Amino acid sequence: xxxxxxxxxxxxxxxxxxxxxxxxxxxxxxxxxxxxxxxxxxxxxxxxxxxxxxxxxxxxxxxxxxxxxxxxxxxxxxxxxxxxxxxxxxxxxxxxxxxxxxxxxxxxxxxxxxxxxxxxxxxxx
Amino acid sequence: xxxxxxxxxxxxxxxxxxxxxxxxxxxxxxxxxxxxxxxxxxxxxxxxxxxxxxxxxxxxxxxxxxxxxxxxxxxxxxxxxxxxxxxxxxxxxxxxxxxxxxxxxxxxxxxxxxxxxxxxxxxxxx
Numbered sequence: 425x426x427x428x429x430x431x432x433x434x435x436x437x438x439x440x441x442x443x444x445x446x447x448x449x450x451x452x453x454x455x456x457x458x459x460x461x462x463x464x465x466x467x468x469x470x471x472x473x474x475x476x477x478x479x480x481x482x483x484x485x486x487x488x489x490x491x492x493x494x495x496x497x498x499x500x501x502x503x504x505x506x507x508x509x510x511x512x513x514x515x516x517x518x519x520x521x522x523x524x525x526x527x528x529x530x531x532x533x534x535x536x537x538x539x540x541x542x543x544x545x546x547x548x549x
Numbered sequence: 550x551x552x553x554x555x556x557x558x559x560x561x562x563x564x565x566x567x568x569x570x571x572x573x574x575x576x577x578x579x580x581x582x583x584x585x586x587x588x589x590x591x592x593x594x595x596x597x598x599x600x601x602x603x604x605x606x607x608x609x610x611x612x613x614x615x616x617x618x619x620x621x622x623x624x625x626x627x628x629x630x631x632x633x634x635x636x637x638x639x640x641x642x643x644x645x646x647x648x649x650x651x652x653x654x655x656x657x658x659x660x661x662x663x664x665x666x667x668x669x670x671x672x673x674x675x
Contacts, residue, residue, distance in 0.1 A: 456635060459628045466621070466660045469667035472604040479601035487599075502586060509579050516576060547594040 443530040451508045454501035461498040499544050504537035571630060578627040585620040605671055614672030618665050625661035629654060 471482035485491050511529050514520050520529055557563065596607055607613060632653050640646040 452631075452635065455628075455631045459632050462624050462628050463660055465624070466664040466667070468604070469608070469617070469621070469664050469671075472601065472608060473667035473670040476601040479604065483599065483601070499590070502590060506583055506586060509583065513576065513579070544590060544594050 442527075443534075444526050447508055447511075447530040447533055450504060451512075454505040454508075457501045458498065458505060461501070464494075464498075496541070496545065500537060500541040503540040503544070504533065507533040507536050507540070571633075575627065575630045578623055578630065581619075581623045582627050585616065585623055588616060589620055608668060608671045609674070611672075614668050617668045621664035621668065622661055625657045625664075629657040632657075 467482060471479045486495060511520070511533055514529075520526060551558070553563070592607065592613075596603055608617060633650060636646060636649045636653060640649050
């Protein structure tokens with residue numbers, strides 16, 4: 425006999441995500457994104473070592489809209505993972521575990537990653 | 550008095566005393582990546598341009614090739630540790646997990662070596 429009306433315990437699709445959960449998931453997601461970015465970094469080096477013609481093909485892909493979106497994504501992923509990684513190191517040292525502190529540092533990491541990404545692209549252009 | 554069973558003692562099984570190795574490796578390479586990554590981000594942003602000549606002019610002269618090799622190797626190491634944890638968390642079939650871990654390890658080493666070779670080729674001017 426099934427009873428579809430019984431109460432369910434909250435799951436990720438039901439309740440509002442705490443911001444600390446968002447930062448935790450993003451840390452892993454940005455890390456995986458940059459593992460892919462590492463491959464592109466090596467391609468950049470290899471094409472640079474292969475000469476101007478090979479480099480032009482790489483450069484064409486990276487300057488396309490698709491490539492630019494990826495580069496903006498990777499730059500944000502880097503600054504996010506950097507800021508949140510420092511947050512993790514502070515935790516490892518034993519500080520910042522209070523709920524209010526963890527929430528505040530989560531927002532600080534998110535805001536600073538966006539600001540640093542914006543500064544990066546302003547300097548690039 | 551030892552609490553270990555005679556069989557366990559004979560087989561020599563037990564803790565390998567390196568249980569915290571992964572944790573420390575991730576933290577220490579993370580600290581290195583913070584410094585090397587920031588250097589690379591600032592260098593990329595302040596490059597005069599992004600042509601082939603600009604790239605070679607950045608990669609070639611010291612100390613940049615040395616720093617780039619450190620970056621490439623540290624990135625491969627740090628990425629390998631991170632991807633390893635993700636595979637261990639999400640791939641539940643034992644065979645597929647083992648295969649994925651081996652492929653990931655091989656790939657990280659191959660890309661690190663290709664990157665280092667490319668940097669040396671430009672840096673030494675071969």
